[in-house]
Amino acid sequence: MEITVCRSGDVALLDRYMGSPGATSFHARRFARQEAGECTYLVAWLDGRPVGHAEMRWTGCAAPEVTLDCPEIGGLAVWPEELRSRGIGTELIRAAEELARQRGLTTVGIGVGRDNPRAVALYARLGYRPVTDYLDRYAYQDHDGTTRECVEACTFLLRELLPGHLDVRHCSNSSR
Template sequence: MLTVVMTADETPDATVTLPVRVRDLLPRDLPACTWSGSATHLRHVARALERAEAGEVDYLAVCTPVDLPVAIGGVDYQVAAGAGTLWQLAVVPALQSRGLGTLLIRAAEQRIKGRGLHRAELAVEEDNPRARALYTRLGYTAYGRAPDGWDEEGPDGSIRRHETMCVLMRREL
């Protein structure tokens, strides 16, 4: 269940509770996922969905009652031996801190265990303390650091390289 407290300028607070469900992300969902990143990012997600068909990854979506994704993320089984690596985790910004990220991560961990693996890993940017706090709260511990980088398409169509340093985290399942 997702609970959202909404306020308007002239009305009192209202609480809305909606059921959500986790399912596989599908190619038909991509137009509804523009909130998760740029066009370049969505092309990467589309490639990940092709890898899902080959069994190399799982890609999940937390969906509303009208079947719209409000959180998405993948588990890559090709990165670390004996583990599933969580990546590309995202929640609609207006719905963050409502438990959707936790639900998504726990569902991803179930997929990892379903493959007979007992460890989940992820990398979180050092300048993202909010995400790192979530992962720590969910039992992930830091075990190292590594650089990461990716290309992003700008609004003008130019390609820019994003470089960052990540904290590597893991959790025994």
């Protein structure tokens, strides 16, 4: 398994193997944000296929309730389901944290749905502590052109980064 920063040619592969709901490509949106310097979009690969992703949002959490000045890990997922619980999600989080360390940052946040106890348990194991509840609002376009507005009850979690040096090979542009 390898983790790399998303390149333009990866978006089509992400759409193919890790599709978004409706007609909106979440991957294209995240790549556009990366191009604008707002995030780093990390992709996990296995045998040349994308199997996971995480968006390190340097701009932090957009919800007004979250007033902390720290980057936020978002868009975390591993697919297909049979590849979960093998450590891929953990490696994506650790890679995102390492990017923050490289920028001299000392805290990282992550938002989690209050109906997602397994993800909450994972983040707690990785050292994230709850700070505040908020509503995550986002929209996407359905296949019939209808815009779907979503509101999710979430908790924002925070982790203090310890000094440490991971092998950041996974954040290079090495070939797969």
